[in-house]
Amino acid sequence: MIKTYLLSFLLTIVTVIGAQAQEALFRAQQIISPEIHQDNSVTFRLLAPNAQSVQITGDFLPTVKIETPMGQMDGPGKTDLVKGNNGVWEFKSQSLGPELYNYSFIIDGFTTIDPNNPFLIRDVASVTNIFIIGGGHAELYKTNDIPHGSVTRRWYDSPGLGMDRRITVYTPPGYENNTEKYPVLYLLHGAGGDEEAWISLGRTAQIMDNLIDQGKAKPMIVVMPNGNVIQDAAPGEGSMGYYKPQFMVPKTMDGTYEANFMDIIKFVESNYRVKADKASRGIAGLSMGGFHTMHISRFYQNTFDYVGLYSAAIMPREDATSKVYSDIEGTLKVQKDNGYKLYWIAIGKTDFLYDANVAYRKMLDDIGMKYQYVESEGGHTWRNWRVYLSEFVPKLFQ
Known part of the structure; x- marks a missing residue:
């Protein structure tokens, strides 16, 4: 009797669950779009x-x-x-x-x-x-039937910021199965972004997989930090819980992030098989991340051989009072004298930051600092930044 009752009860549960699943199925619009x-x-x-x-x-x-x-x-x-x-x-x-x-x-x-x-x-x-x-450059954005790298979310201790923080790390195909050491690209997001931006909006993993498979890029590790120093992670992923993301948060461009960037490098070089030298480090970023990239690379003048500024938000700021922002021209000269392999600047013709980038390039010209310049169609968009990443990465660590 008890066995019969339990069997009947279980069948009822299965029937209810099945009905709910079917209800969810038929609630959906049976339409193809797009x-x-x-x-x-x-x-x-x-x-x-x-x-x-x-x-x-x-x-x-x-x-x-x-x-x-x-x-x-x-x-x-x-x-x-x-x-x-x-x-x-x-x-x-x-x-x-x-x-x-x-x-x-x-x-x-x-x-x-x-x-x-x-x-x-x-x-x-x-x-x-x-x-x-x-087709064309969009083939790099697709997940193709090729060897794939791995994407992990790691937490690192930032003594300078007094908290554990989350970063996204791409490791190339085969990393887990060999003992090789790899170069590292530090890839920085723009205002309103976080450690999820480049991997989701930027299609970084797909671009890297495809370029490496085609022999157009060296296998490398790509580290995508969170540039918002008051956050330990992206909204919904950290201790602050679920809240609406903001375009700009406090302390985003006041020098705190740049001053404590070595916490990220120390974590990476202690936890991954990397070539821990200047020739094996690159840094690049879009918009606000381009602002961070410019200042990090000249503040730590002998740390990166490869620098990429994508639509960089290089403009005067009232809160730029940190020592990180002092003597910009002088520290750029030191960076130039220390030597580097590539300083790469790209921006769209209709980008609202176009004039600011013209002024910055004039500063570089005046001090004799060499760079490569790419001017594309369009403005301040992910469409451009994905292309810039696709063009910049093959130039690294050659």
């Missing part, structure tokens, strides 16, 4: 029979000027979807070039994600859907 066509045009669809208007915004549309805390910048445009008799709204794009794109829907003025596309990225506090049009 649908990538053979000519690389894309159709987006949304079931919203009661909506009065549906628009799509994304970086595959013509850009518009938007106001941001950093000034006027290029932003994604938007366009209307057309409603069908079945309550499904549709928009078909023109043929798109190779790229990783992001987009969102706007339903009666409310911006939201595509419920039919589960692939998302977070940029500061905004979550958008993504898709890839393959």
Whole structure:
């Protein structure tokens, strides 16, 4: 009798769980969106029979000027979807070039994600859907059938900041199975980012795997720290719990991060098989991370042979009173005299930081500090920064 009761009870539980699973399945819209066509045009669809208007915004549309805390910048445009008799709204794009794109829907003025596309990225506090049009440079952003490196989240002790902090570390294919020592690239994010930014938005692991497999880049370790010194980790990943990410947080660009950067290097060189010399260290960063990169590399003038500034936020700041920011020209001259292999600067023609970078390059020219310069189309966007990483990495540790 007891066995019969238990069997009946278990069958009831299984039935309920199965019903809930089926309910979740059928709650989903059975619609394909986005649908990538053979000519690389894309159709987006949304079931919203009661909506009065549906628009799509994304970086595959013509850009518009938007106001941001950093000034006027290029932003994604938007366009209307057309409603069908079945309550499904549709928009078909023109043929798109190779790229990783992001987009969102706007339903009666409310911006939201595509419920039919589960692939998302977070940029500061905004979550958008993504898709890839393959070919060209976008092949580097895809996960291909090749040997893969590993991505780990590690915690390191920062005595200078008085806390344990989280970093993201990429190790190249085969690292776990050999005894080789590797060079290291320290890759820094921009304002509003964290240790997740380069690995998710920047596609760092995919780019590294593909470049290494193609023989275009040396196998290397890539370390992606969190540049926000009041955080121990990205929002939702650390002791501060779940909270809305901010574009700029206190002490982000006041010299504290740069002054304590050696805590990160010491951890890496104590816990990974690396070549711990100047010729085997590189540092690069985008926007705020480019600002950090410039100051870290000249403050520790004999530490890095490879320096990359991507759309660097090099501009005067009222809070730049730390000793890290003193005698910029003099410390750059020392960095020049110590010697380096590559100082690489890249920026888009319509980037709001373009003039600041022109002024910085003039300073370098005046002191005779050599650099390579790349000027691309577009503005202050991840589309550019992924390309810059793809172009910079093959130049390292040759």
